[in-house]
Every structure is written in structure tokens, then in C-alpha cells.
Amino acid sequence: MLASNNPKQFGLIGYPLGHSFSADFFSQLFEREHIAAYYTPYELSSIDLLGPLLQKQTNLYGLNVTSPYKEAVVEYATELSAEVVATGAANVLHIRRDARGQVKHIAAHNTDIIGFRDSLLPYLPDLSGAKALILGTGGAAKAASYALEQLGIDACLVSRSPREGTIGYDSIEAYLPEARLIVQATPVGLRCGEVVLFPYEKLTDRHLCYDLIYNPSETGFLAEAKRQGAQTKNGLEMLHKQALAAWEIWQTP
Known part of the structure; x- marks a missing residue:
């Protein structure tokens, strides 16, 4: 104290x-x-x-x-x-x-890595053998990619300007049968009415759509995914877990 x-x-x-x-x-x-x-x-x-x-x-x-x-x-x-x-x-x-x-x-x-990884643990049994798509290439996307690597889940980053190691948004559909985890790691959705460009009609109840945004609690991305029967999760639990990990770091000498 x-x-x-x-x-x-x-x-x-x-x-x-x-x-x-x-x-x-x-x-x-x-x-x-x-x-x-x-x-x-x-x-x-x-x-x-x-x-x-x-x-x-x-x-x-x-x-x-x-x-x-x-x-x-x-x-x-x-x-x-x-x-x-x-x-x-x-x-x-x-x-x-x-x-x-x-x-x-x-x-x-x-500590984003810790927060994302640990918040995903309860879903791992349903994601056995699945791959992941991460929308975005910024700091949050890189943390999610690192965490998924720790969990043994192959992930591909999706970029508006695809380069080596990423794919474009127009290529998402081809990956969806195997990529049953979709991580939304861009700022799109923070403002009311914003919706990520995504082939939502290809989602099923076997997909988990995880938006790292927590405010609003249901972004346009999550709302559209839910309409297709997909499981959805926002970033609030990740926020809490990464914050507690940060506090532990700050208390060290």
C-alpha cells in the first residue's frame, strides 16, 4: 500500500x-x-x-x-x-x-497480451483446431496476434493496405470456413453507426467474434455478427485483466 x-x-x-x-x-x-x-x-x-x-x-x-x-x-x-x-x-x-x-x-x-489471452481461455475448447483473423495491424492487433501464438492458434492479420504477412478485406471470405475466431482490433465502432466492412452473411454459430472495443458495449461489428448467430464478446474483460496486470507492474520496486 x-x-x-x-x-x-x-x-x-x-x-x-x-x-x-x-x-x-x-x-x-x-x-x-x-x-x-x-x-x-x-x-x-x-x-x-x-x-x-x-x-x-x-x-x-x-x-x-x-x-x-x-x-x-x-x-x-x-x-x-x-x-x-x-x-x-x-x-x-x-x-x-x-x-x-x-x-x-x-x-x-x-499487458494487452495477458488481458486478451486470459479472457479467451474459456472459449478454447470450442475453438479447437480453429484459425483466427485479426482485423487491423496496429498495437492492439499485434498484441492479439502474439497472444494467439502463445495459445497455439494460427492467426492472419487483415489490412486495408495488405502487404506481406497480411491479407486484404476482400480476401476474408475465403478464410472464414477455418477462421472461426474473428478479432476486431481497429478503432472502427467507437463512434455510433460505424460498422466494420466484413462479409457478415458468411458467419455461423461456430464463429466467435471478439471486438476489443468495450465502449459501446455492443459495436456495429458485434451487432451484425450476433444477427448471424455468431458468439460475440467485447473487450471489457480484457480491459480489467490488462489493468490489473499493469497495477502489479507499477507496484514493483
């Missing part, structure tokens, strides 16, 4: 942040566990604003990182976890400071 006479600060960076539940989650955690700390969202219009933020907020010891900075933030770290090295993306910064409050060390971690 943190000393009450010197509450540490934690926070979230990204842009925009109006959809995020992170501040509520950590505020409730701190209150429930009687932890003297506080959590602040920082909506940064550019990753270049991170340096000045770290200098100004001398009691800031940990940051969650969300879209669109999960890849760009890696350049600010002085230490990278094995998962960050493998994916090129981070969603957690652990900041260490000297006695004057100046930054002396920043470790980058990726």
Missing part, C-alpha cells in the same frame, strides 16, 4: 479518451483497497507531448497507453519487456524517478 502522505499518480495517454473506462476502474480499485493514489487521463493530441508531461508531473509513476500511441510510445522507454520487443507495441509504462522527481528509467510492457 502506498504511503498516504505522498500519494503517487498514475494515468492514461491516448487520443481521444472519451470512451475510456480506465480512470473509473483505477479510482474504484484505489478506493476499494484503501490505496493512497490517484489516476488521471491525459488526452494528448501528439505523442510529442509525452516528454513535457513526464517532466511536469513529477509524481507520475505509471501510464497506461491506448490508441494511437501503443507503437510510438516504445521510443520513450529505456527498457523493453520481451513482449514489447516481439510486438513493437506497449500499453504500460513503469516510470522510476530520482529523489528530485526527475525521470531516471522508463520500462515498457504489454
Whole structure:
């Protein structure tokens, strides 16, 4: 437990942040566990604003990182976890400071991998032998791909600009018979009325459609998948699991 006479600060960076539940989650955690700390969202219009933020907020010891900075933030770290090295993306910064409050060390971690992987475990029996499609190629998509590799599930990333190692959206249909797990890892759906381009009519009750977005709780992608009888899951459980993993990291010396 943190000393009450010197509450540490934690926070979230990204842009925009109006959809995020992170501040509520950590505020409730701190209150429930009687932890003297506080959590602040920082909506940064550019990753270049991170340096000045770290200098100004001398009691800031940990940051969650969300879209669109999960890849760009890696350049600010002085230490990278094995998962960050493998994916090129981070969603957690652990900041260490000297006695004057100046930054002396920043470790980058990726707890999205833990959150996604562990939230998927109950579904594994139904996914035996299945492959996966991941919509998107950003930091969240890379974390999902890494987690699926750990679980022994072959995954293919889907991109609007396909290149080596990815496919285009116009090729999805050919993969669907075997790809029974569809992971939606783009920001499409955060705004009301947005729907991911996808051949929904090819989905069946054997498919699991997992949208990493949690607010709204049912995106257009999930609503369309549900109409076809597919199982659906949003990203709220993943959020909670990755946040708890981040808190464990921040408590280490």
C-alpha cells in the first residue's frame, strides 16, 4: 500500500479518451483497497507531448497507453519487456524517478497480451483446431496476434493496405470456413453507426467474434455478427485483466 502522505499518480495517454473506462476502474480499485493514489487521463493530441508531461508531473509513476500511441510510445522507454520487443507495441509504462522527481528509467510492457489471452481461455475448447483473423495491424492487433501464438492458434492479420504477412478485406471470405475466431482490433465502432466492412452473411454459430472495443458495449461489428448467430464478446474483460496486470507492474520496486 502506498504511503498516504505522498500519494503517487498514475494515468492514461491516448487520443481521444472519451470512451475510456480506465480512470473509473483505477479510482474504484484505489478506493476499494484503501490505496493512497490517484489516476488521471491525459488526452494528448501528439505523442510529442509525452516528454513535457513526464517532466511536469513529477509524481507520475505509471501510464497506461491506448490508441494511437501503443507503437510510438516504445521510443520513450529505456527498457523493453520481451513482449514489447516481439510486438513493437506497449500499453504500460513503469516510470522510476530520482529523489528530485526527475525521470531516471522508463520500462515498457504489454499487458494487452495477458488481458486478451486470459479472457479467451474459456472459449478454447470450442475453438479447437480453429484459425483466427485479426482485423487491423496496429498495437492492439499485434498484441492479439502474439497472444494467439502463445495459445497455439494460427492467426492472419487483415489490412486495408495488405502487404506481406497480411491479407486484404476482400480476401476474408475465403478464410472464414477455418477462421472461426474473428478479432476486431481497429478503432472502427467507437463512434455510433460505424460498422466494420466484413462479409457478415458468411458467419455461423461456430464463429466467435471478439471486438476489443468495450465502449459501446455492443459495436456495429458485434451487432451484425450476433444477427448471424455468431458468439460475440467485447473487450471489457480484457480491459480489467490488462489493468490489473499493469497495477502489479507499477507496484514493483
